[in-house]
Amino acid sequence: MTEHSLVQTLRRNLHAHPVPAEGADAAVLIAIFCADEPEVLLTRRPAHMKSHAGEVAFPGGKREPADPHLTVTALRESEEEVALPRASVEVIGALKPARAKSGIRVLPVVGLVHGEPDIVGNPEEVESLFRVPLRFFFEP
Numbered sequence: 001m002t003e004h005s006l007v008q009t010l011r012r013n014l015h016a017h018p019v020p021a022e023g024a025d026a027a028v029l030i031a032i033f034c035a036d037e038p039e040v041l042l043t044r045r046p047a048h049m050k051s052h053a054g055e056v057a058f059p060g061g062k063r064e065p066a067d068p069h070l071t072v073t074a075l076r077e078s079e080e081e082v083a084l085p086r087a088s089v090e091v092i093g094a095l096k097p098a099r100a101k102s103g104i105r106v107l108p109v110v111g112l113v114h115g116e117p118d119i120v121g122n123p124e125e126v127e128s129l130f131r132v133p134l135r136f137f138f139e140p
Contacts, residue, residue, distance in 0.1 A: 006038060006134055006135060006138065007032065007034065007038050007112065007134070010032070010092065010093075010110065011092050011112075013093075014092050014093025014094070014110055015092070015093060016093075017093045017094055017095070018093060018094070019069070019070060019071045019091060019093065019094040019107070019109055020070065020094065020107070021068075021069045021070060022070070023070075023097055023105070023107065024063070024070055024097045024104075024105040024106055024107035025062060025063060025104040025105050025106070026060060026061055026062045026063055026073065026100070026104055026105070026106045026107070027060050027061075027063065027070040027071070027073040027074035027077070027106065027107045027108075027109050028057070028058035028059065028060025028061075028074060028077075028106055028107075028108050028109065029041075029058055029059050029060055029074040029075065029077070029078045029084075029089070029109050029110075029111055030058055030095075030108050030109065030110045030111070031058070031059065031078065031084060031089065031111055031113050032110070032111065032112050032113060032134055033113045033116070033131060034112050034113065034114055035116075037133055037134075037135070038133070038134040038135075039131035039132060039133055039134060040131060040132050040133075040134055040136075040137065041058070041059065041082070041084075041113070041119070041129065041130075041131055042056050042057065042058065042129070042130055042131070042132060043056070043057050043058070043059055043081065043082065043121060043125075043126045043127075043128070043129055043130075044056050044057075044126070044127045044128045044129075044130075045057055045125065045126065045127060046123070046124075046125070046126070046127040047127070049125070051102055052100075052101070052102075054127075058108065059074075059077055059078040059081040059082050059084065059126075060073070060074050060077045060078065060081075060106070060109075061073070061077040061080075061081070062104070064076075070094075070107050070109065071091055071109055074091075074107070074109035074111075075089060075091075075109075075111075080122060080125070081121065081122050081125045081126055082119045082120065082121055082122070082126060082129060083117075083118065083119050083120050083122075084113065084117060084119050085117050088113050088114055088115055088117045089111040089112070089113055089114075090111060090112045090113075090114060091109060091110070091111045092110050092111065092112060093109075093110050094107055094108060094109050094110060095107075095108040095110065
């Protein structure tokens with residue numbers, strides 16, 4: 001399966017799973033950069049954080065009262081944490097919510113990032129940024 005076909009498969013499979021507006025306390029963005037070899041953006045949280053210190057994570061966070069939809073939460077948090085412009089992300093669906101160690105329900109929103117926007121980690125929330133080939137998540 002080529003990288004391009006992985007993105008096509010994700011798009012096709014997630015089409016049947018639109019992002020729910022409710023059902024989670026937080027949302028993260030699984031940001032897939034659509035390069036020759038698609039890559040997923042990950043962050044490492046700083047050691048000084050109260051929760052999830054030093055962990056590798058997707059950008060995201062808790063839903064705020066002003067967020068009308070969990071998609072907005074994922075995109076807003078990604079913009080705040082890594083300066084990823086909302087306009088660069090095409091949301092293609094969501095995975096099932098999961099429970100974080102803290103007990104909150106987190107909705108993973110999947111989005112394709114078009115182009116190569118300049119991203120930079122907010123030092124209050126991100127120690128480092130890195131990208132992993134999408135194919136890595138499909139290998140045993």
